[in-house]
Amino acid sequence: MKFHPNVTSxxxxxxxxxxxxxxxxxxxxxxxxMLGVGNLK
Incomplete structure (x- = not known):
């Protein structure tokens, strides 16, 4: 499975x-x- 940060299923x-x-x-x-996905600072 490829990494897709927008997959929330x-x-x-x-x-x-x-x-x-x-x-x-x-x-x-x-x-x-841990992956830092979604952190907008």
Missing amino acids: YRAIARGAGVTRYTAAKWYEMMRG
Whole structure:
């Protein structure tokens, strides 16, 4: 799965990462913060 920063579908993220949709939703915001995605400062 290619990295697309605008993809917010937990199903697509979970499939690409090989985890459950619940896990993708749980860790989504933390991962975005670590990657610096969406931080406009």
